[in-house]
Amino acid sequence: MTVRHPALAATDPALAALVGAEERLQAETLRLIPSENYVSAAVLEASGTVLQNKYSEGYPGRRYYEGQQNIDQVESLAIDRAKAVFGVDHANVQPYSGSPANLAVYLAFAQPGDTVMGMALPMGGHLTHGWGVSATGSWFRGVQYGVRADTGRIDFDEVRELALKERPKVIFCGGTALPRTIDFAAFAEIAQEAGAVLVADIAHIAGLIAGGAHPSPVPHVDVVSTTTHKTLRGPRGAMLMCREEHAKAIDKAVFPGLQGGPHNQTTAGIAVALHEASQDSFRAYAHAVVANAKALAEALLERGFDLVSGGTDNHLILMDLTPKDVPGKVAAKALDRAGIVVNYNTVPYDSRRPFDPSGVRIGTPSLTSRGLGVSDMAVVADWIDRGVAAAGRGDEAALSVVRAEVAELMAAHPAPGLPLA
């Protein structure tokens, strides 16, 4: 057998063993966490290069360190590709990840104590959209909207009423557990009326937007914030994109406002991912992610699962396991033992606590990257059904049977970037 990371194995066998174990885990399991994916071997290679040896505070052509002959070109490539893929005036590819990217937005457009508005975390929003335990909810005055209890969808009358009453400086739309298409035009109308800067956090759906499988926020919003490692299938990083009028404020907020030197190896990985995202094959991937999610949602509904909002328009499904009488955390841990990796999650109006909620959140980006298709989704739903039922009755033997079946199907669908065996 070839040693996959020979230098690492020679220098630090303990760490090499852990990397190898993680590679096997990712290869053998059915990964359904909707914010995760498999990057290509090319993205992995770019992200592990000597570019990480270089300091380059500043921006291409305006650095505080010499020796930027190559780094400037790497960052410019990433910027140009982001502009082309998303059709934006300006792109900043330096934010270390999604939370720092969003913090830069606040730094650019608000002062401490100002009112900001976003979707509440338990309703499907993100910590950094003004939720109380986050700096964004304590340094700013966060007001939060949600979804309707009866439909699981955003009530734009409520959002409008809140925005006009509270007059936030910044409004965030987007989130982490939203199974439905985000109506950016409706948010834009409200933001304009309220005089707020509108930010679309497209971290979850960036790949779908790049591939034409979700409407783009670009014509409607002031700023687009995204991580690069979810449906976009890049390395762990982030980007801020905006209209030209906001370019200076955004760049200044990222550096020197919040960050020092950019992670150039990550920038390189982002550039590669954006190159991949501009190909026809990525368009097909983005549409397949959505088709798989819809098929999986249908198959789960047929098996009696309660899905928030009744289904999905994108890559993500939020299951409320209350009718199954199995808490989300119990189900998630049992599914993990069955080789199906999900995360437990609050559902809107959850009667349980965030660390022990009623829901489980799943998605199709990773399994689609392995080539699973619509015809495989009944099997996936069946495993989830059997896993949750086994969790309810404490049947470890049934979980082991599912785990063996999962491993067999995964072996037939090698994961990008991972060894075959």
Ligand code: DSN
């Ligand atoms: N942690 C990410 C997710 O899983 O959705 C959001 O930041």
